[in-house]
Amino acid sequence: MTSPSLTGLEHVPLFAGLSAEALELLGNLGQEVAYDSGTTIFEYDAVGETLFIVLEGNIRLSREIAGLGDETLTLLGPGSVFGENALLEGATRSATARASDHCRLFVFERLIFDDLLLMRQDVALEVAWNLVHILCGRLRETNDKVAMLSAAAKR
Numbered sequence: 001m002t003s004p005s006l007t008g009l010e011h012v013p014l015f016a017g018l019s020a021e022a023l024e025l026l027g028n029l030g031q032e033v034a035y036d037s038g039t040t041i042f043e044y045d046a047v048g049e050t051l052f053i054v055l056e057g058n059i060r061l062s063r064e065i066a067g068l069g070d071e072t073l074t075l076l077g078p079g080s081v082f083g084e085n086a087l088l089e090g091a092t093r094s095a096t097a098r099a100s101d102h103c104r105l106f107v108f109e110r111l112i113f114d115d116l117l118l119m120r121q122d123v124a125l126e127v128a129w130n131l132v133h134i135l136c137g138r139l140r141e142t143n144d145k146v147a148m149l150s151a152a153a154k155r
Contacts, residue, residue, distance in 0.1 A: 008055045014081050014130050022123045030108040035099040044096045048086030049110045054078050057103025061095040
């Protein structure tokens with residue numbers, strides 16, 4: 001594992017608006033990890049303590065659905081965040097994450113974020129606020145998908 005370059009982090013929506021100093025701090029607190037295509041990053045319902053940011057490549061999030069098999073929930077590309085529930089609440093994983101191709105991820109541990117809240121509340125608050133915006137966007141997308149499925153089921 002290595003520290004990611006600041007060039008990779010400055011374009012990540014989770015870190016939007018952060019100063020160069022804050023980006024450097026976060027870059028030093030997290031680690032970069034590479035995964036080969038097809039590698040499972042985490043399994044559904046596993047205990048999570050890590051947030052991931054896609055720096056390069058693509059990640060497939062899926063769930064095993066009874067009678068249907070392994071269903072893709074979404075595909076995530078560079079700049080996308082996943083595993084955020086682990087960072088916020090230490091919850092179990094809500095999906096399985098697999099590398100769709102060779103990828104580089106920035107890994108941020110929950111304990112480090114907790115320390116960041118104590119050391120640099122200003123930076124932690126900006127990251128948390130950016131995460132709120134990301135999650136609101138996901139909720140909007142999910143609402144749209146549910147509305148489409150509901151309409152299709154009524155036909």
